[in-house]
Amino acid sequence: MSTTMLPGQEAAAQSPGIGGNIRSYVARVRGGDMGALPAILGLIVLCTTFAILRPVFLSAINFANLFTQGAAISLIAMGLIFVLLLGEIDLSAGYTSGVCAAVLAVTMTSHGQPWYLSVAAAMLTGVVIGFVLGALVAKLGVPSFVVTLAAFLAFQGLLLVLVNEGNNIAIRDPTIIAIENRYVPPLLGWILYVVSVVIYAAVQIVRARRRSGRGLVADPATVIAVRVGVLALLGGFAVYALNLERSRNALLVSLKGVPIVVPIVLALLVFWTFILRRTAFGRHIYAVGGNAEAARRAGIRVDRIRVSAFVICSGMASIGGIVLASQASSVDPSTGGSDVLLFAVGAAVIGGTSLFGGKGRVLDAILGGAVVAVINNGMGLMGYSASVKYIVTGLVLLLAAGVDALSRKRAAASGLR
Amino acid sequence: MSSQPVLEIRGLDKSFGPVQILHNVALSAHAGEVTALVGDNGAGKSTLVKCIGGTYSIDAGEFLFAGSPVTVSSPREAADLGIEIVYQDLALCDNLDIVQNMFLGREKKSGLVLDEATMEQMAARTLDSLSVRTVQSIRQLVSSLSGGQRQTVAIAKAVLWNSKVVILDEPTAALGVAQTAQVLELVRRLADNGLAVILISHNMNDVFAVSDRIAALYLGRMAAQVKTADVTHSQVVELITSGRSGDLGLQNVNGVTA
Ligand SMILES: Nc1ncnc2c1ncn2[C@@H]1O[C@H](COP(=O)(O)OP(=O)(O)OP(=O)(O)O)[C@@H](O)[C@H]1O
Ligand SMILES: [Mg+2]
Numbered sequence: 268m269s270t271t272m273l274p275g276q277e278a279a280a281q282s283p284g285i286g287g288n289i290r291s292y293v294a295r296v297r298g299g300d301m302g303a304l305p306a307i308l309g310l311i312v313l314c315t316t317f318a319i320l321r322p323v324f325l326s327a328i329n330f331a332n333l334f335t336q337g338a339a340i341s342l343i344a345m346g347l348i349f350v351l352l353l354g355e356i357d358l359s360a361g362y363t364s365g366v367c368a369a370v371l372a373v374t375m376t377s378h379g380q381p382w383y384l385s386v387a388a389a390m391l392t393g394v395v396i397g398f399v400l401g402a403l404v405a406k407l408g409v410p411s412f413v414v415t416l417a418a419f420l421a422f423q424g425l426l427l428v429l430v431n432e433g434n435n436i437a438i439r440d441p442t443i444i445a446i447e448n449r450y451v452p453p454l455l456g457w458i459l460y461v462v463s464v465v466i467y468a469a470v471q472i473v474r475a476r477r478r479s480g481r482g483l484v485a486d487p488a489t490v491i492a493v494r495v496g497v498l499a500l501l502g503g504f505a506v507y508a509l510n511l512e513r514s515r516n517a518l519l520v521s522l523k524g525v526p527i528v529v530p531i532v533l534a535l536l537v538f539w540t541f542i543l544r545r546t547a548f549g550r551h552i553y554a555v556g557g558n559a560e561a562a563r564r565a566g567i568r569v570d571r572i573r574v575s576a577f578v579i580c581s582g583m584a585s586i587g588g589i590v591l592a593s594q595a596s597s598v599d600p601s602t603g604g605s606d607v608l609l610f611a612v613g614a615a616v617i618g619g620t621s622l623f624g625g626k627g628r629v630l631d632a633i634l635g636g637a638v639v640a641v642i643n644n645g646m647g648l649m650g651y652s653a654s655v656k657y658i659v660t661g662l663v664l665l666l667a668a669g670v671d672a673l674s675r676k677r678a679a680a681s682g683l684r
Numbered sequence: 685m686s687s688q689p690v691l692e693i694r695g696l697d698k699s700f701g702p703v704q705i706l707h708n709v710a711l712s713a714h715a716g717e718v719t720a721l722v723g724d725n726g727a728g729k730s731t732l733v734k735c736i737g738g739t740y741s742i743d744a745g746e747f748l749f750a751g752s753p754v755t756v757s758s759p760r761e762a763a764d765l766g767i768e769i770v771y772q773d774l775a776l777c778d779n780l781d782i783v784q785n786m787f788l789g790r791e792k793k794s795g796l797v798l799d800e801a802t803m804e805q806m807a808a809r810t811l812d813s814l815s816v817r818t819v820q821s822i823r824q825l826v827s828s829l830s831g832g833q834r835q836t837v838a839i840a841k842a843v844l845w846n847s848k849v850v851i852l853d854e855p856t857a858a859l860g861v862a863q864t865a866q867v868l869e870l871v872r873r874l875a876d877n878g879l880a881v882i883l884i885s886h887n888m889n890d891v892f893a894v895s896d897r898i899a900a901l902y903l904g905r906m907a908a909q910v911k912t913a914d915v916t917h918s919q920v921v922e923l924i925t926s927g928r929s930g931d932l933g934l935q936n937v938n939g940v941t942a
Contacts (some may be wrong), residue, residue, distance in 0.1 A: 479800050484823075545798055547791045550780075554788055557777035564775045565789030566760055625779035678827070 288490050300585040305670055306634040310641060315643035327511040331526060334509070335447050336343030339364070341589040343607065344472050344614035344632035345539055346583025349576040351615055352556040354624025355404060355411035359418035360398075360611060363581050364588030365603025366422050367393045368431035371443070371543070371589055372436040372598040382442045383621035386589060393585025394578055396422075399579030405570040411577075419608075427600050435599040438592050440653040446593040448532070450524030458528060460506045468495045528590055535586070539579075539629040544598055552576060556624035587611075606657065610639045621671050638663070688751055690715050690880040691736070691767070691849050696736055696745030698728075705731050706904045713849055713880040718871060719913070720891040721884045723751070723901030724924055729884050730772065732901065733851050737769040738762040750848075765849075768842035772853040776834060778827040782819060783807045785826055786841040799915050810844045811836075815875055818866065832863030839870055843879065850874055851882040856890060888917055902927035907934050 618631025
């Protein structure tokens with residue numbers, strides 16, 4: 268390898284061992300690349316504060332609520348991250364989820380379709396919406412801000428039309444309801460947990476072995492052990508806590524287990540992370556977000572990448588819409604409206620995805636989604652009204668965007684950009 | 685060195701709308717040699733390079749690659765022939781690392797998945813073959829590199845693909861003394877490794893330091909292509925500024941070449 272150093276440059280990037288890893292992480296944070304740090308610190312501070320002020324925040328039932336309340340936002344944020352990585356924005360993602368939820372509800376109730384056909388119809392709607400938005404941005408060259416702002420208005424109207432000017436369509440299908448309101452049996456929860464941790468560890472170890480087998484720098488065993496350990500610990504705690512009895516009267520009705528939506532969100536997290544980190548398509552998303560002209564000269568079809576990012580965004584919004592419908596057991600003109608989009612953008616940005624493009628991970632959606640869910644939930648417990656919640660969440664989004672802009676400046680100052 | 689040029693261009697015309705920028709330009713590049721392409725601002729150097737690279741279409745002219753006629757109508761086709769261009773503005777992605785940049789758009793895959801290990805090894809080997817010793821880690825983000833290091837990455841990217849002709853558009857324009865020397869050394873090494881190199885530069889010292897031949901463009905016409913050893917500094921400057929120097933160059937500026 269070409270690893271000889273220039274005089275005056277400290278070794279950090281690839282000195283092996285856990286010390287080197289920590290040092291390079293500290294150097295990155297100092298250089299302005301904070302990654303997940305603000306979200307994790309924020310989560311710790313918020314959770315501690317709410318736990319002290321309102322002990323009920325720590326109850327088993329409230330812990331489960333956090334997951335079901337944060338799921339839809341996180342799903343929509345996951346899709347948004349693809350668009351944000353390109354330096355674009357989709358302001359219509361919230362109402363896209365609403366429109367798709369309405370398609371789900373209408374096809375199931377008025378047309379009597381089975382749940383799977385309705386889900387397919389809802390997702391297809393999302394994909395088509397994404398394709399149209401993407402084509403307008405990429406082919407016609409209309410700024411995404413304008414295209415999706417227009418779509419934001421139009422979809423609000425479309426949603427009204429679909430639900431017949433303000434009706435509330437009840438969802439009765441048990442499968443759809445189950446997503447947010449039923450739970451994985453505790454034993455199955457543990458089995459899924461063990462299998463996931465084992466697979467994660469195996470993937471990490473196999474990759475490190477392969478790399479060192481070929482004489483390349485690999486993650487040291489201690490680093491892998493720490494990663495697997497953290498996952499095992501956090502996952503184990505979550506499964507344990509979600510498997511506690513939540514019902515006031517367990518004899519009448521037992522309420523325990525991981526909400527079904529959780530494994531769905533995690534599966535999508537793994538899937539999209541794989542696409543973004545391990546495939547050429549994902550690499551090209553980052554490239555277009557980093558320097559579209561360089562990507563074009565490298566032979567990447569920039570237009571196609573743009574369109575597919577919007578398709579993924581709206582497609583994930585449709586899944587988010589299905590979860591919203593399940594959560595409320597109904598669809599009405601406000602489904603996916605008001606705060607949903609802002610929360611989703613906020614989740615992505617709080618998690619560490621940059622609004623300037625080129626930087627972000629799918630995991631950010633979960634971390635940021637957790638922060639948003641905790642704020643919402645905690646402030647609800649404190650008895651604050653919706654107005655205060657809106658203001659606080661708006662401020663948090665502004666804060667996250669400010670941190671994003673500042674860290675970019677800092678990176679520029681330290682020569683990292 | 686070798687008698688037959690790897691790349692030869694004859695009678696190239698190029699207009700933007702009503703304005704003809706290049707007139708009947710001829711240029712050849714030989715394996716193992718550095719050909720310096722010089723000319724005043726606006727002489728048409730970058731335009732000529734973009735025509736060779738397939739970014740611009742040409743109005744008339746012939747391309748001979750290793751003696752046989754070819755057409756280049758897109759950057760992809762130029763790359764397939766083994767012609768790589770390092771543009772003035774580099775075209776690297778700051779948010780990707782060195783390996784990712786070198787393979788951008790041509791990633792190695794095993795099945796669906798990126799084959800990071802192979803790419804890393806190939807990149808390391810290429811940098812080694814160019815005796816590049818200035819980067820700490822090839823997994824460093826490009827945003828953390830200096831101007832000279834970026835230029836190095838861009839050049840390494842160009843030679844990664846068994847390229848035959850590498851064209852560099854003012855690679856040292858933005859660099860300090862030490863880094864300029866590094867990059868020029870690298871340019872020389874490319875030629876010594878058997879590539880045909882075309883180097884655009886405004887700096888006469890650089891041109892005389894590394895080039896084997898000099899091609900001087902004057903107002904879109906090829907004033908002369910000569911061996912570096914056969915001319916002096918001031919002759920080249922004259923060719924650049926007035927299109928002729930003694931019996932070298934354009935004998936009447938309205939057209940016919942010497
Ligand atoms: N896309 C274009 N459309 C119209 N005219 C152009 C275009 N690109 C270049 N030109 C013109 O062609 C001429 C040659 O430009 P070119 O960029 O090739 O010069 P150059 O020799 O590279 O100059 P420099 O040394 O400043 O880089 C200039 O007069 C320029 O204005
Ligand atoms: Mg130029």
